[in-house]
Amino acid sequence: MLPADRLSPAPSTLNDVEASTLPCAALTAWTALQNAYPVRPGQTVLSLGTGSVSLFAMAFAKALGAKTYLTTSQDDKRSRLLELGAEDVFNYRTDENWGQSVYAATGGVDKVVNTAGFGSMNQSVQALAFGGDIGLVGLFNFGDVIEPGLFLAKGVSVRGIPVGSRDGLEDMVGFIDKHQIKPVIDRVVPFVDVKQAYQAQSAPNLFGKIVIEIA
Numbered sequence: 001m002l003p004a005d006r007l008s009p010a011p012s013t014l015n016d017v018e019a020s021t022l023p024c025a026a027l028t029a030w031t032a033l034q035n036a037y038p039v040r041p042g043q044t045v046l047s048l049g050t051g052s053v054s055l056f057a058m059a060f061a062k063a064l065g066a067k068t069y070l071t072t073s074q075d076d077k078r079s080r081l082l083e084l085g086a087e088d089v090f091n092y093r094t095d096e097n098w099g100q101s102v103y104a105a106t107g108g109v110d111k112v113v114n115t116a117g118f119g120s121m122n123q124s125v126q127a128l129a130f131g132g133d134i135g136l137v138g139l140f141n142f143g144d145v146i147e148p149g150l151f152l153a154k155g156v157s158v159r160g161i162p163v164g165s166r167d168g169l170e171d172m173v174g175f176i177d178k179h180q181i182k183p184v185i186d187r188v189v190p191f192v193d194v195k196q197a198y199q200a201q202s203a204p205n206l207f208g209k210i211v212i213e214i215a
Contacts, residue, residue: 009173011176012177013176013177017185018183021185021209023169025053026052026176029056029057030056030172031163033045034168035161035168039060039111040066042066043111044109044110045113046068046102046111047070047071047112047113048092048114048116049071050077050081050207052183052209053115054070055184055208056183058070058086060181061111063175067106069086069102069105070089070090071089071092073093074093077089090102090105092120097126098123099122103127106127111134111135112124112134112135113137114137117136117138117139121134122150125156126150131155132154133158134159135161136158136160136161184207185210186200186206187200187211188210188211191215
């Protein structure tokens with residue numbers, strides 16, 4: 001049994017399946033948007049990829065009054081992202097200079113939620129406006145070379161995002177209830193098919209969270 005200070009109420013507007021998606025992916029996205037440099041109405045946010053952290057970041061940023069942009073390697077996900085509220089979507093597979101393309105389209109975004117690691121840092125900086133902020137989620141691609149001159153030229157800040165705190169979780173829960181935010185769930189898999197759930201998690205067509213339901 002957990003002590004009370006290790007727990008937080010779930011949003012009243014979500015069912016158990018929906019609420020189960022929040023403690024890691026959603027809180028990480030919330031921390032990236034709210035800590036140190038909180039997103040303000042009218043700003044612009046770029047989320048990398050279409051994993052659950054990026055999709056939560058898009059939903060939260062939109063509810064905060066920001067314009068949201070995403071990257072993907074699959075054009076067939078573009079229409080779904082636009083339906084969810086993205087202003088535009090950039091294909092990093094077909095456009096190796098996607099950071100410059102984002103900058104050209106937006107004049108530079110205020111924040112990048114980078115879920116792709118160091119291999120995307122140079123392009124993330126290219127996408128930023130002067131003085132922009134990068135929330136770095138996860139430690140990937142350490143071998144890639146980062147160009148320090150880009151960071152200096154734009155005066156950007158980079159913060160590691162360690163999921164978040166209990167206080168942050170409670171703030172996020174209240175925000176979800178206030179704005180009626182729903183998680184994007186790819187599928188719900190019964191526990192007897194748990195192997196299928198893990199296989200689906202690594203599939204390229206994944207879109208949102210996979211929930212394992214324990215009956």
